[in-house]
Amino acid sequence: MKVLVLGGDGFCGWPCAVNLSEGGHDVVIVDNLSRRKIDIDLEVESLTPIATIGERLRAWEQVGGKAMRFVQLDIAREYDRLLQLLRSERPEAVVHFAEQRAAPYSMKSSATKRYTVDNNVNGTHNLLAAIVESGLDIHIVHLGTMGVYGYGSHRGATIPEGYLTVEVPQADGSRFTEKILHPTDPGSVYHMTKTLDQLLFYYYNKNDAIRVTDLHQGIVWGTNTALTDRDPRLTNRFDYDGDYGTVLNRFLMQAAIGYPLTVHGTGGQTRAFIHIRDSVRCVQLALENAPTSGEKVKIFNQMTESHQVGQLAQKVAALTGAEIRYQANPRKEAIENDLIVDNRCFLELGLQPTTLDDGLLKEVVEVARRWADRCDRSRIPCLSAWTTRQAEALSVQG
Numbered sequence: 440m441k442v443l444v445l446g447g448d449g450f451c452g453w454p455c456a457v458n459l460s461e462g463g464h465d466v467v468i469v470d471n472l473s474r475r476k477i478d479i480d481l482e483v484e485s486l487t488p489i490a491t492i493g494e495r496l497r498a499w500e501q502v503g504g505k506a507m508r509f510v511q512l513d514i515a516r517e518y519d520r521l522l523q524l525l526r527s528e529r530p531e532a533v534v535h536f537a538e539q540r541a542a543p544y545s546m547k548s549s550a551t552k553r554y555t556v557d558n559n560v561n562g563t564h565n566l567l568a569a570i571v572e573s574g575l576d577i578h579i580v581h582l583g584t585m586g587v588y589g590y591g592s593h594r595g596a597t598i599p600e601g602y603l604t605v606e607v608p609q610a611d612g613s614r615f616t617e618k619i620l621h622p623t624d625p626g627s628v629y630h631m632t633k634t635l636d637q638l639l640f641y642y643y644n645k646n647d648a649i650r651v652t653d654l655h656q657g658i659v660w661g662t663n664t665a666l667t668d669r670d671p672r673l674t675n676r677f678d679y680d681g682d683y684g685t686v687l688n689r690f691l692m693q694a695a696i697g698y699p700l701t702v703h704g705t706g707g708q709t710r711a712f713i714h715i716r717d718s719v720r721c722v723q724l725a726l727e728n729a730p731t732s733g734e735k736v737k738i739f740n741q742m743t744e745s746h747q748v749g750q751l752a753q754k755v756a757a758l759t760g761a762e763i764r765y766q767a768n769p770r771k772e773a774i775e776n777d778l779i780v781d782n783r784c785f786l787e788l789g790l791q792p793t794t795l796d797d798g799l800l801k802e803v804v805e806v807a808r809r810w811a812d813r814c815d816r817s818r819i820p821c822l823s824a825w826t827t828r829q830a831e832a833l834s835v836q837g
């Protein structure tokens with residue numbers, strides 16, 4: 440099938456594009472390379488050295504034997520070019536990774552808050568409007584986040600896959616049941632954009648019968664897949680800095696370079712996780728199991744396990760001998776939360792979860808050790824504070 444991969448130069452998008460190409464799909468990567476420009480602005484680089492998009496594509500053609508094409512385009516700002524691209528390529532599916540994806544970056548300043556909203560909400564809306572205007576029947580697979588459900592207390596309830604069945608009391612004492620979108624509870628401007636995406640999908644699905652699969656993804660860990668491991672020029676990015684690094688990869692990198700593991704607050708925060716190999720596989724499964732015409736938005740919880748951050752740190756410390764350092768929390772969030780998640784949709788489609796116990800934690804530590812000299816230690820602390828109260832706590836800590 441012909442697939443456009445929006446954001447296909449990014450951490451999740453690149454291994455996904457390569458995997459789809461390997462599977463025989465005709466892949467066109469669309470990316471404005473904004474993530475690489477943000478690295479330049481922040482004066483930080485991926486821990487792993489990553490090739491330019493041109494080198495990546497040449498390498499994949501040599502190693503994978505298949506050509507992928509690349510279009511540099513800003514989906515949030517170049518509506519006419521996006522529409523033209525859909526009309527000329529006539530893809531059967533679009534995988535949409537093209538958003539500003541770091542919560543800490545989104546909370547750095549009013550400029551980064553506004554950029555995140557402009558970029559993410561306009562990008563998603565432009566895609567939906569362009570599909571309607573093109574008149575084509577294109578399946579959108581969107582990467583959302585588990586954070587749309589919120590990380591407050593769910594009082595032990597299992598988080599369903601997108602829809603919640605509620606009982607509504609009537610004035611006469613009777614009740615009716617209804618399936619509604621699970622209420623959203625964003626914890627950052629970034630997460631808020633994902634909750635807005637969810638409403639955009641709901642509306643365009645209802646009004647224009649656009650077929651959408653929204654993947655509520657957990658935090659992705661790991662770096663390479665078997666395919667991106669085939670050649671150094673295919674190497675995937677590894678973010679470790681305080682803005683873009685995600686918690687488990689950061690712990691593994693910190694352990695590799697002898698830096699104390701940075702646990703924010705008590706470490707009682709529970710989050711959902713998925714390995715990059717499973718993330719890639721899930722996108723493939725979502726494409727192969729598209730909603731039928733008229734079907735409501737399919738929502739899958741794309742995660743394989745939940746862990747408390749403090750327990751994760753202890754696990755990494757036990758594996759590597761690293762020290763743990765508890766720090767002031769830059770985020771305004773619950774001190775601890777529960778997170779029990781229903782992820783049956785992907786399991787029933789055949790996903791075989793890669794877990795933390797599968798030996799891959801060590802692999803990430805080895806990758807980080809290999810590139811340890813590229814790490815700028817001054818970029819490890821998370822300095823983006825959610826409010827002035829958290830900023831004060833960070834400055835007291837020094």
Ligand SMILES: NC(=O)c1ccc[n+]([C@@H]2O[C@H](COP(=O)([O-])OP(=O)(O)OC[C@H]3O[C@@H](n4cnc5c(N)ncnc54)[C@H](O)[C@@H]3O)[C@@H](O)[C@H]2O)c1
Nearest residue numbers: 446448449450451470471472473474513514537540582659
């Ligand atoms: N990495 C994770 O742990 C994680 C977890 C849950 C959800 N997600 C979601 O998955 C998606 C991809 O995340 P990632 O980690 O690969 O992020 P990333 O920043 O590495 O990749 C995003 C890519 O999209 C591109 N992009 C951004 N805005 C664009 C625009 N307006 N036009 C064209 N291209 C644009 C960037 O240049 C980048 O290459 C995001 O939507 C993110 O919210 C990621």
